Amino acid sequence: MKRKNKPAAEAPLEPEILGPSEEDPVEEQTKTDTGSDDAPATRAAVDTTAVVPVTALQQYLAEVRRHPYLTKEEEQRLFEEYRTHGSREAAVKLIMANLRVSVAIASEYLHTGADHMDLIQEGNVGLMQAIKKFDPSKNVRFYAYAAWWSRAYILRYLLNTYRLVKIGTTQDQRKLFYNLKKEKAKLERQGFAPDTKLLADRLNVRERDVVEMDQRLGNWELSLDQPIGEEQDGTLLDVLPSQQVGADEQLAQHQLQTLFRAKLAEFVKTLDERDEDILRNRLLSETPLTLDDLGEKYGITKERTRQLEARIIKRIRDYIKKDVKDFDRLRV
DSSP: OOOOOOOGGGOSSOHHHHSOOSSSOHHHHHHHHHOTTTHHHHHHHTOTTOSSOOOHHHHHHHHHHTSOOOOHHHHHHHHHHHHHHOOHHHHHHHHHHTHHHHHHHHGGGGGGTOOHHHHHHHHHHHHHHHHHHOOGGGOOOHHHHHHHHHHHHHHHHHHHHSSSSOOOOSHHHHHHHHHHHHHHHHHHHTTOOOOHHHHHHHHTSOHHHHHHHHHHHHOOOOOTTSBSOTTOOOBHHHHSOOOSOOHHHHHHHHHHHHHHHHHHHHHHTTSOHHHHHHIIIIISOSSOOOHHHHHHHHTOOHHHHHHHHHHHHHHHHHHHHTTOTTGGGOOO
């Protein structure tokens, strides 16, 4: 996945959420997160002995707030260390200072029902990918660029985990997965009825794709271990038809195969030496000889060998079908 650096003005997140504006003094914002006045409160928030229970998400957010924003100059210096000297410490500082990006973007997708921490983690993976691709010379702040990578990884995670069976295998399907519900809501707010044709025109996809994705998004998988009802002990698995072949059909198939082998043994006795060799080493062998090999062996062309093979197959069918009426059902 390769994305171009986007200007800060196009970043989908508010700058005050992701980083300090150019006009605001960094010292004041840094003091808010790490100043001595608030430090005890932050430590109390993550203290496991606190009276009020603290969730893993609250602990994580408290940890994120401990890392100050970076000025543009600090960001440039750290990237210089990372690119020139491969400084792991510089990369860690860049990532830690921009963890708020993943937190902000993950909160936009809580309506999907995904776990908040899982979304944040996927966004953080996007941050690590962004730091490898970022070009500081483009005069774009890192948080604005990283937001696109963080969102991409979160969307990929949602697409891969939305169903047990993956539903977004083509570019059009992924576009519909991300935008179908959003476009429906937008049309309804504008006073339009979101029918299939209008949605297809708006999203530049086929109407058939819209119908299929709408059906997939509207139906959920059912567990085969789900009880049939409150008063019954059985599950859905108990009422599904078996995929195995019935005992009577298995017996009939076995009898057909036995009869076929017996008739084939009789048929072999009617062949001359050359035809029998072609039958055994070409048609019945697990490692059949090629037509070229057989042709060279008997001094005939490849085409003549193929004709002999086809004639033997026809003779077998005609010979066995006289006595085996269900020959066409036979699976040898």
